[in-house]
Amino acid sequence: MAAGHRIGLWMKKVGSTAMFDATTGSRVPVTLLLLEDTFVVGTKVSGIHGYDAVVLGTKRRGVVNKPQVQALRKLGIEEDYKLFESRVKAVGDLQPGSKVEVSHFFKGQFVDVTGHTIGRGFAGVMKRHNFRGLRASHGVSISHRSQGSTGQCQDPGRVFKGKKMAGHMGDSKVTMQNLQVMLVDEKEALLVVRGTGIPGAEGLMFLLGML
Numbered sequence: 001m002a003a004g005h006r007i008g009l010w011m012k013k014v015g016s017t018a019m020f021d022a023t024t025g026s027r028v029p030v031t032l033l034l035l036e037d038t039f040v041v042g043t044k045v046s047g048i049h050g051y052d053a054v055v056l057g058t059k060r061r062g063v064v065n066k067p068q069v070q071a072l073r074k075l076g077i078e079e080d081y082k083l084f085e086s087r088v089k090a091v092g093d094l095q096p097g098s099k100v101e102v103s104h105f106f107k108g109q110f111v112d113v114t115g116h117t118i119g120r121g122f123a124g125v126m127k128r129h130n131f132r133g134l135r136a137s138h139g140v141s142i143s144h145r146s147q148g149s150t151g152q153c154q155d156p157g158r159v160f161k162g163k164k165m166a167g168h169m170g171d172s173k174v175t176m177q178n179l180q181v182m183l184v185d186e187k188e189a190l191l192v193v194r195g196t197g198i199p200g201a202e203g204l205m206f207l208l209g210m211l
Contacts (some may be wrong), residue, residue: 007086008209009100010058011035013115016196019182030182031198033113033191033206038100039077043091052091056100057081102189105208109181112209113193115200119171129164174199 011033021028042055057072064072064080072081075097105111125131125147134140134148147166150159176198183192191208198206 007054007056007088007100007104008207009035009038009056009086009104010084010205010207011191012205013198013200013202014190015202019192021182028182028194029196030192030194031196033193033208035100035102035189035191037079037081039075039081040094040096040098040100041071041075041077041081041083042096043094044085045091051087052089053085053087054091054094055083055085057083101186102184102191103186105181105184105191107181107184110178111181111193112175112177113179113198113206114173114175114209115198115204115206117170117172117174117199118201120169122167123169124166125164128166128169131164 014032014034016029016031018027018029020026036059038056038058040054041057044051044053044055046052057068057077058081059079064082068083069080071083072079077097120127124145126133126145131147133145134143136144147164150163150165152159176195179198180194181191182194183190185192200206
């Protein structure tokens with residue numbers, strides 16, 4: 001597939017391991033990403049839609065509505081795949097109904113990986129923002145882990161937005177940039193990416209964007 005046709009794909013995180021770099025001989029931590037069945041469902045061109053994009057269908061959690069199901073059936077795709085768009089510079093010869101393989105990537109390529117961090121629920125300021133907390137001995141009663149004053153008086157008479165306080169921790173959208181592809185396993189549909197800092201738990205879906 002030509003460089004202008006590089007598309008972003010949803011892949012599943014299956015685990016982490018390590019391998020040896022053939023060039024330097026050093027041990028490199030890596031993350032394994034699985035490309036499940038992904039098909040080209042349609043295309044959009046700038047002359048009609050105002051931009052060039054490829055409509056893809058992949059196995060993702062979520063409800064597939066009836067119009068999407070009928071679009072899949074017309075292309076001979078019997079399973080209910082979730083649809084998403086990936087913008088490209090040029091659609092080229094991408095044909096609806098064709099399957100996208102992991103060979104779409106190549107060794108040495110750099111990709112951006114977008115995912116959601118693991119959710120931690122409601123957390124206090126010590127866990128969420130690494131606050132030190134109050135004194136653990138004299139002068140403190142039942143407030144050892146509290147955040148203390150929010151720092152406002154009669155003027156302005158409010159707490160500014162963005163103040164570090166207790167609240168929902170994690171489950172945030174994060175993008176890791178410039179991750180190198182170390183290995184492409186076409187037989188197992190696996191992509192091996194350098195580093196283990198990809199956010200999120202195993203089994204979650206991640207969006208890979210081309211550079």
